[in-house]
Amino acid sequence: MKILKSSKSLFVFYLLLFFVVNILQSIYTELIDDEAYYWLWSKDLSWGYFDHPPMVALWIKISGFFFNGELGVRFFSAFMFSFTLILIWKLIDIKTKWNNIHLFFLLITAVILFNFYGFITVPDTPLFFFAVLFLYAYKLFLHNQNLKIALLMGFAMAGMLYSKYHGVLVIGFVVVSNLSLLKKRYFWTACLFALVLFTPHILWQYDNGFPSVLYHLNRSKKLYQWVFSVNHLLNQLLIVGLTFPVIYYAFFKADFKDRFNKALLFILVGFIGFFFMSTFKTSTQLQWTGIIVIPLIIMSFPYIITHQKSKKWFLILGSLNLIALLYIRLASADDNLSFFKWETHQNKTWAQTLKENTGGLPIVFHNSFQSASKYRFYTGIETYSYNALNYRQNQFDLPGYEKLVQGKTVYEVSNLEHGNVLSKKRNKIYYGSKIENYTTFQHLKCTINKDVLDLKLDEVYNLTFDLTNPYNKDIPISKLQFYGVFQTKKHQITAQVKLKNLTIVGLDSTNMLRPFKNYKVRCSFDVPAHLDRSTTTFRMALSFNNFKAGFEGNIVKIAF
16 A cells, blocks of 8 residues: 555554554453443533542543443543553654554564553553653653643643652652753643642542541551562563563663653563552552553653564564554453453343342342442442441542432342342352341441540450441431441451440430431440451441441551
8 A cells, every 4th residue: 555655654554453453452442340330420420439540530431422332431541542652652752753653563462461541441551642641741841841731731730740759759669760851840830830830639539538548558568478479570571571681671771861761661660669668568450550551661762673583582572562462352252252351241141130139120249349339330320339347448438429329229238148049240249138228327427526445355245336327317225236346457357246234425315316426325245356467457347238347447556
């Protein structure tokens, strides 16, 4: 084709090819669990959400203006991926790049993780775009400092922070790589502009008790295992697939004397190092360091196209990677082609079976916000996730969601063996039973006003705590079951005890907790004779409908 003989035409052709492939993938691939969760967010746009900032919800909302179904979640991601590639191309400084467009797009396909952000809509998807935009603005800033570039850089900073809190690491590592930025007034202009744009989210966090901050500071704390650190390092290789020897070799052979290149080095080493340190308190996830693919692509490409041996090996490994990518993308869309069952398989079948077996009634999933979100996406039936202490809090724990199913006849569904088998999905079996007049009060607050409880094993402890009703309605005491829960510093439950001799000061003869009223509660409980030695904290918790205890109480330290 004559039109493809022009380098610019060839580049545009590849952009369109990637866009079409991503659109087709979006249509024929069912949602992953997290996408359904973020889709639920997009139904009620806000300046913030429990787990992440709101950019991912906005991207889905924009997609929904144009299309329905899976494409209504992913269209804008596929669209913006093209602009991400354009910016990356602009950041590569080598004249001969226009003679190696085929190789550039082979490099893009080699980074398998990056490819999936071409259609999957998760917080990392907009983060990639805004991170590249920030680096583009930063490169302009290094050569020409003015208000226009400062505002562009500030806009990109805010975009990263609105996408994922990881964005602060990108900004931080760039600053550390070039401390002279702190002396530039236009850099501070950019920061101030970013802060102004980000202020609505900060205010949302304040108004809601900083749920995202607390979640990320305390998330997934686990006892250290050496495999956490090893897996983290292996993930850095997995990010670029079979081409990792060539790409990493090419990256570290690059010249980092230039301030922009130095920033890319600091981002890569900084992200890997920062999350390596995190492995000492939890297991890390592949996508946490996904942003390193940007410096890897920008810095490895010039070396590969100018060194024949590296180019030869990259063509071999990149071609094998491309074959693997094509298979993975086909298998993710069609489970008949896959050796494994993925999140994108059997969702419509599972949801439809569950809908039929529950008569289309609202469903309360026990400890499964992802199942609740995905079921609602594929059926339109109202859902809710009841989250207990042995799980984690999420968007369903914020005010407004609980009332969606209050007082209704619902089905309680979980993977725990109880009631009837209602549906199956991959390796999971969903059990459940009907509940008439479903009622919970998960926003009641049980506050122990002590820093430390002095306990003695196998003895009775007398406790006083505050019980606050934040609801605008009466709450019958008969609906509440009070527990004391012992946990480790990493929040694992080691023991749970029922409260005895419960006396609520100020409770009238109706046995109702009045709206917006605070009560003093006196009680006692038996301290277990044999507590796990790792036990360090205690909290109050409430249970409803015989579910496991929830997050109603504050955490206090204990001493023996």
